[in-house]
Amino acid sequence: MELSLLYYFKTVAEMENITKAAESLYISQPALSKAIAKLEKSLGVTLFERRKGRISLSAMGRVYYEYVSSAFQVLEQGERKLSELMLQSGDTVSVAAPVTGVLHELIYDFLSGGEPVQIHQFYYEESILESELLSGKLDFAITPITIENSEIEQTKLMEEEIFIVVSQKHPLADRKYVRLADFKDDPFLVDEASFDQKIIKVLCGIAGFEPSILLHSNEADLIEDALRNNLGVALMPADLIYRKSMRGLRALRSTDVELVRLLSIAKRRDRFLQANAARLYHFAIHYFQNLGRELHEYFGKEFPERSFEGQKRLGINNLKD
Numbered sequence: 001m002e003l004s005l006l007y008y009f010k011t012v013a014e015m016e017n018i019t020k021a022a023e024s025l026y027i028s029q030p031a032l033s034k035a036i037a038k039l040e041k042s043l044g045v046t047l048f049e050r051r052k053g054r055i056s057l058s059a060m061g062r063v064y065y066e067y068v069s070s071a072f073q074v075l076e077q078g079e080r081k082l083s084e085l086m087l088q089s090g091d092t093v094s095v096a097a098p099v100t101g102v103l104h105e106l107i108y109d110f111l112s113g114g115e116p117v118q119i120h121q122f123y124y125e126e127s128i129l130e131s132e133l134l135s136g137k138l139d140f141a142i143t144p145i146t147i148e149n150s151e152i153e154q155t156k157l158m159e160e161e162i163f164i165v166v167s168q169k170h171p172l173a174d175r176k177y178v179r180l181a182d183f184k185d186d187p188f189l190v191d192e193a194s195f196d197q198k199i200i201k202v203l204c205g206i207a208g209f210e211p212s213i214l215l216h217s218n219e220a221d222l223i224e225d226a227l228r229n230n231l232g233v234a235l236m237p238a239d240l241i242y243r244k245s246m247r248g249l250r251a252l253r254s255t256d257v258e259l260v261r262l263l264s265i266a267k268r269r270d271r272f273l274q275a276n277a278a279r280l281y282h283f284a285i286h287y288f289q290n291l292g293r294e295l296h297e298y299f300g301k302e303f304p305e306r307s308f309e310g311q312k313r314l315g316i317n318n319l320k321d
Contacts, residue, residue, distance in 0.1 A: 005039045006068050008032060009047065013057050013065045082272065093277045096122040096141045098129050099194045100220070101240055102263065103142060110283050117276045133268050139277040140267035142284060147266055154264040157285065158292030161238045161299060162203075162259035163251040167230035172252065176303055179256040180207040187214030187232035191223040199261070200235055206312050207257045224249070237261060238295045253303045257312050263288055 012021045012032070022032040040047050047061035057065055097103050103121055111117070124132055126145050132138045133152055147154060164178060172178050180203065188204075188211045190197045197216050204211040214232045217223055227234055228248040241251050265284055267273075273281055 005035055005042075007072070008035045009039055010065070010068050010072060012036060012048070012055065013061065016054070016056055018055055081270075091274070091276055092118045092120060093280050094120045094122070094138045095280065096124050096129055096132065096138050098124060098126050098141075098143050098145055100218075101194050101237070102144075105243070106142070106284055106287050109287060110280055115276075115279065117280065119280070133266060136268065136271070138267075139271065139273060140265055140281055140284075142263060142288075143266055144261040144263050146262075146264070151269055152266055153269045154266045155285065157263045157265055157288035158295075159260045159262050160292070160295065161253075162235050162261055163238065163241060164254055164259075165227060165234045165236045165241070165246075165249055165251050167228055168248055168250055169230040170233070170250070173250040175252060177255050178252045180204065180254045180259070181209060181256055183233050184209035184211075187212050189214060189223050189226050189232040189234045190216035191220050191234065191236070192216050192218045194220065194237060194240060203235070203257055203259060235259065238299055239291065242295060242298060251302075 008021075008025060011025055012018060015021045015024070018032060019029055022029040025032065027035075036048065043064070045060040045064075046058050047064060048055050049058050049061075095103065095107075100123060107119055107121060111119070122132075122138070124141075126143075126147075129138075129141055129143065129145075130147050130149060130152065133141060133147075134149070142157070143154075144160075164180065164183065166173050172182060184204075184207070188200060190200060190213055197213060200211055200213075215223070215226055223234060224244075226232060236251065265281065265288075267281070
């Protein structure tokens with residue numbers, strides 16, 4: 001059935017006048033009458049009653065009109081939503097993350113390639129990140145957190161190892177391999193800008209103890225100064241260690257709990273990405289996939305592969321590769 005026939009039917013039903021309906025549709029009256037007759041024949045029912053030059057819906061026509069009208073309302077809503085998404089995207093790209101560090105080098109490398117793109121970068125906590133994606137204010141996000149919402153799609157970028165970082169003055173600093181459980185009596189220092197303390201509690205719980213949080217701050221320098229002064233220990237993602245000066249600090253690999261975080265790229269499932277947003281989106285995918293290989297190679301040399309029997313793992317593989 002042709003969509004135009006349904007639109008003709010809807011117009012005639014609402015105007016109850018073939019002549020006026022034909023004028024509004026910019027077709028001839030005979031052509032409109034023929035179209036209505038064709039629709040009635042295909043349905044096998046009479047949609048209109050015709051009396052002395054007047055036309056009105058039949059009982060069957062009134063029932064059918066409700067469905068046709070609803071269908072066109074849905075189509076109009078779809079068109080409005082597409083227009084909103086296109087206007088929201090524009091030439092500007094809006095991207096966010098719930099932690100610091102993951103966007104800095106990505107955006108720098110993208111812009112260093114000569115891309116004349118205006119980028120709006122944000123940091124949102126988990127719940128706000130989800131709502132901003134759903135509202136359409138964000139093109140996409142880079143996140144180590146799984147968003148449990150069917151309207152948001154996440155694509156796995158890489159698994160990033162997490163290391164236990166201590167002062168070089170710490171009694172275990174000379175070891176490369178340690179158990180997370182070895183630090184059950186140490187206070188933990190949490191850099192909230194790059195790590196969620198809930199994850200630290202979960203990981204330590206897997207190792208069999210409740211961590212004592214001495215300090216949590218979103219100022220990385222404060223956390224690092226406290227580490228260097230041997231005030232506690234911290235968990236730190238590989239990329240941060242790779243790019244930072246580790247003067248006075250030691251990164252150690254856990255043998256009892258496999259410490260990893262999964263980085264993914266998230267966007268609303270029906271999000272229409274304009275050209276600039278699409279370029280940065282695909283650039284981000286390749287960037288983090290390459291970074292994952294680079295980190296694996298670098299830390300593979302620093303920490304030769306070993307098999308840790310009975311090592312426990314946080315269940316993070318709930319995203320498709």
